Amino acid sequence: MSPEQMHPLQRYWALAAAPIQAEALSAALALGIFEPLAEPRTPDELAAQLDLDSRNTAHLLELLWGMGLLERSARLAVDHIGGSVTVYGLAEVGRAYFLAVSPTWSGDAWRYREARLRQAAGLLRDQVRQGAQAEGGQALERMAEQWAAAARGQLAQDQHAATVPAALEIVSRLPEFAAATNLLDLGGGPGWVAIELARRQGGLSGVVFDFPEAVTVAAENIAAAGLADRLSVLGGDVAVDAIGSVGGSDYDLIWCSSVLHFVPDTEAVLRKILAALRPGGALICAHAEICDEPAAAAEVLQYYLPMLMQGRHVGHRGDMAAVLRRIGFCRIETFASALFPMAPLQVVVARKVA
Numbered sequence: 001m002s003p004e005q006m007h008p009l010q011r012y013w014a015l016a017a018a019p020i021q022a023e024a025l026s027a028a029l030a031l032g033i034f035e036p037l038a039e040p041r042t043p044d045e046l047a048a049q050l051d052l053d054s055r056n057t058a059h060l061l062e063l064l065w066g067m068g069l070l071e072r073s074a075r076l077a078v079d080h081i082g083g084s085v086t087v088y089g090l091a092e093v094g095r096a097y098f099l100a101v102s103p104t105w106s107g108d109a110w111r112y113r114e115a116r117l118r119q120a121a122g123l124l125r126d127q128v129r130q131g132a133q134a135e136g137g138q139a140l141e142r143m144a145e146q147w148a149a150a151a152r153g154q155l156a157q158d159q160h161a162a163t164v165p166a167a168l169e170i171v172s173r174l175p176e177f178a179a180a181t182n183l184l185d186l187g188g189g190p191g192w193v194a195i196e197l198a199r200r201q202g203g204l205s206g207v208v209f210d211f212p213e214a215v216t217v218a219a220e221n222i223a224a225a226g227l228a229d230r231l232s233v234l235g236g237d238v239a240v241d242a243i244g245s246v247g248g249s250d251y252d253l254i255w256c257s258s259v260l261h262f263v264p265d266t267e268a269v270l271r272k273i274l275a276a277l278r279p280g281g282a283l284i285c286a287h288a289e290i291c292d293e294p295a296a297a298a299e300v301l302q303y304y305l306p307m308l309m310q311g312r313h314v315g316h317r318g319d320m321a322a323v324l325r326r327i328g329f330c331r332i333e334t335f336a337s338a339l340f341p342m343a344p345l346q347v348v349v350a351r352k353v354a
């Protein structure tokens, strides 16, 4: 049905109903419903296995099927007299992202996002009335610890499920990638982007820069991946500390995704990036920008409004490219990438003059 055929109130009613779908997924994760459904089962079989109410298990499975997480099919009844019974199994998306044994398991990342957004929604009214609450002196330290915890949890899951495949796709468009030797993954958290780029391109060495607490996680992952001879870590605050080099040589590729929203002065960090690149080197920056088209703007804002209300930076479409041009980057390309699970991100590739 096209949007013109929908009742104008439908999208607002859908907002009121969204917590039911969110809770259905939340309950499925909490009750461990996806694991047994790796093999198709009837609602009765599943309910018996997990000690659940049979009737309401059937209702929940029907909604999860409607949400695209499960597949539904008919199976001949055991006694062959009662015709067929309905069985539910995992759909592709359920198997890839919500089965705990999957390498792209994203259950914790989804739960984290859902809880954070619910919490942020609860603050919104007061933030509009009173503005952002001032953060105390311990704020940066606490934030660095929270990012380190994220690097062990939801951020690693996000990287395996989305950021790494997106990064591999994005660099495959870049003529510079095949010849790149020195990479910086700026604000790289657990470091999986650097690790997978290094695996893809055997001539690549590099550095993962992040808060000291977070890069210890990256260092562990690099060691476990057997790449400690090519990748190292550097801990610091990008707003104040130097961002290093590879063995004294400038970087020829800098990857920076979803980091600059968190720094107080984006332009200052971009100037630092420009200085750290060798002539002809490229920055790839993936980040959210607010679009001019209303529905697309709402899609971005539903995730980033809480950050804006805390006083963080989220620019409008084209802002980042304009700053990069102004401070001296050249050959700037911009495109939207839908390979990220929240709203599409803007990808800006910008080069230092050769």
Ligand SMILES: C[S@@+](CC[C@H](N)C(=O)[O-])C[C@H]1O[C@@H](n2cnc3c(N)ncnc32)[C@H](O)[C@@H]1O
Residues within 6 Å of the ligand: 144, 147, 148, 155, 158, 159, 163, 186, 187, 188, 189, 190, 209, 210, 211, 214, 236, 237, 238, 239, 256, 257, 258, 259, 262, 263
């Ligand atoms: C949203 S995560 C993105 C991580 C990674 N780039 C990705 O796309 O998966 C933001 C990262 O930026 C790092 N970060 C934020 N502010 C920073 C700062 N001032 N200095 C160093 N790292 C920072 C955080 O620790 C975190 O790892």
